[in-house]
Amino acid sequence: MDELKNLSRLDGEAIVLKKTEHGISRRNIDADALKILFRLHSLKFTAYLTGGAVRDMLLGKTPKDFDIVTDARPGQIKKYFQRVFIIGRRFRLAHVHFSGGKVIEVATFRKHSSSAGPVAAQERDVQETLYGTPREDAWRRDITINALFFDAVTSTLIDYVGGLADLRQKKIRIIGDCGERFHEDPVRIWRVIRYAARAGFAIDENVEREIMAKRHLLAACSGARLFEEFYKDLNHAAATPVFEGLQRYGLLVHIIGRAGENYQTDAARFARLVQLMEIEDCEKANGFRPKFDELCAIFFWPWLEPQLAPATTPGDSHAILKKAFQDAGMSVLLPKSLRAQVTELLVLAVKMIRALRSGRVRWSMRARTQYVPAARLCFLFEKSRAPEGGESFESLFRQAYPHAQGPGPERGPRQRRLK
Numbered sequence: 001m002d003e004l005k006n007l008s009r010l011d012g013e014a015i016v017l018k019k020t021e022h023g024i025s026r027r028n029i030d031a032d033a034l035k036i037l038f039r040l041h042s043l044k045f046t047a048y049l050t051g052g053a054v055r056d057m058l059l060g061k062t063p064k065d066f067d068i069v070t071d072a073r074p075g076q077i078k079k080y081f082q083r084v085f086i087i088g089r090r091f092r093l094a095h096v097h098f099s100g101g102k103v104i105e106v107a108t109f110r111k112h113s114s115s116a117g118p119v120a121a122q123e124r125d126v127q128e129t130l131y132g133t134p135r136e137d138a139w140r141r142d143i144t145i146n147a148l149f150f151d152a153v154t155s156t157l158i159d160y161v162g163g164l165a166d167l168r169q170k171k172i173r174i175i176g177d178c179g180e181r182f183h184e185d186p187v188r189i190w191r192v193i194r195y196a197a198r199a200g201f202a203i204d205e206n207v208e209r210e211i212m213a214k215r216h217l218l219a220a221c222s223g224a225r226l227f228e229e230f231y232k233d234l235n236h237a238a239a240t241p242v243f244e245g246l247q248r249y250g251l252l253v254h255i256i257g258r259a260g261e262n263y264q265t266d267a268a269r270f271a272r273l274v275q276l277m278e279i280e281d282c283e284k285a286n287g288f289r290p291k292f293d294e295l296c297a298i299f300f301w302p303w304l305e306p307q308l309a310p311a312t313t314p315g316d317s318h319a320i321l322k323k324a325f326q327d328a329g330m331s332v333l334l335p336k337s338l339r340a341q342v343t344e345l346l347v348l349a350v351k352m353i354r355a356l357r358s359g360r361v362r363w364s365m366r367a368r369t370q371y372v373p374a375a376r377l378c379f380l381f382e383k384s385r386a387p388e389g390g391e392s393f394e395s396l397f398r399q400a401y402p403h404a405q406g407p408g409p410e411r412g413p414r415q416r417r418l419k
């Protein structure tokens with residue numbers, strides 16, 4: 001039944017909106033992306049802007065990257081453009097490099113293919129079978145509002161999948177049979193929550209049902225792939241609503257194991273996480289770029305804080321953190337170096353919090369490379385707000401213990417190195 005419905009849509013005409021009907025202005029499109037689109041057009045190829053860029057422009061937001069789809073093959077793009085790198089094993093696509101490190105992805109239209117596994121680059125015939133028409137390309141995408149095409153040359157918007165109606169109704173819907181699409185790639189469940197949260201859209205009821213039925217499949221996804229998604233969302237300026245969505249739909253336990261279980265069952269812990277994440281989101285909106293290890297340390301703090309309570313030495317804190325991460329059963333693969341940095345940050349922050357309680361401090365910790373970010377975390381955890389100019393652990397300590405001996409300028413890390 002679903003299949004029939006899909007087929008009739010597949011055979012149906014696309015909705016095409018003219019320049020006066022969609023409100024997208026070419027002025028909002030990156031100049032290099034426009035150059036690629038116009039050049040491909042002059043070479044008699046079809047080329048569209050797609051994905052998040054089209055969605056964001058229709059929502060009146062500034063797109064952060066501009067993906068292009070075309071009927072030109074990756075080899076042809078390499079031939080006609082400079083500084084092109086072909087990437088991808090299963091499906092090859094072209095990365096066109098520009099000055100300042102800008103990269104624009106140019107993919108060839110492809111059809112839906114559920115078979116996983118890499119295709120060797122030399123298997124040209126197999127690669128050929130993956131290519132498709134614009135309509136097929138739209139249908140192989142995951143969410144309707146992410147599958148719109150914009151033809152910059154004629155300023156027309158092309159919708160094969162009902163994305164425009166869903167944008168109007170503020171709905172997140174999966175293209176094709178939702179259960180099958182989630183089964184093929186469970187990361188789409190996460191993506192549904194992300195785009196619903198970021199746009200403030202409702203999730204279609206059928207999609208919601210399938211999320212509940214298939215969410216456990218996320219745990220079996222590649223840990224590296226889950227890390228990519230985790231990295232993307234935690235770094236994003238609107239991290240909070242996405243993690244609230246992941247929590248609400250019970251996904252966290254399938255992604256970050258016991259930490260997720262804790263955030264799903266202990267409302268107070270999760271409320272604390274939301275409070276801290278909102279502060280960081282606000283900082284990001286003000287142009288501050290927290291490093292990823294800091295964001296991670298903040299993210300896991302509400303879960304780890306009570307576990308760290310019995311620690312009396314930094315050695316204890318180390319051991320507790322090591323065990324917590326080891327036993328958590330996370331599906332997301334946190335790189336070892338990241339875990340080490342997060343541990344270092346939290347051990348130092350705990351030390352500072354203890355110093356604030358006891359009035360005893362060893363200023364030699366100022367020589368630690370993570371001292372400055374850890375001092376910021378300590379301030380954040382203690383005050384539940386971001387530090388402003390001149391504020392940090394040290395200012396808190398001096399306020400609480402005005403007569404305690406200060407660190408003295410000669411004991412900072414810089415002076416030590418100069419000796």
Ligand code: ATP
Pocket residue numbers: 050051052053064065067140141142143146147185187188
């Ligand atoms: P943003 O980059 O703002 O997060 P985006 O929609 O551009 O949003 P990307 O992850 O950059 O998202 O992917 C680009 C496009 O590729 C998507 O818009 C979607 O059409 C398609 N896509 C990405 N991941 C999948 C997937 N797992 N299954 C099907 N299509 C996908």
Ligand code: MG
Pocket residue numbers: 051052053065067
């Ligand atoms: Mg994108």
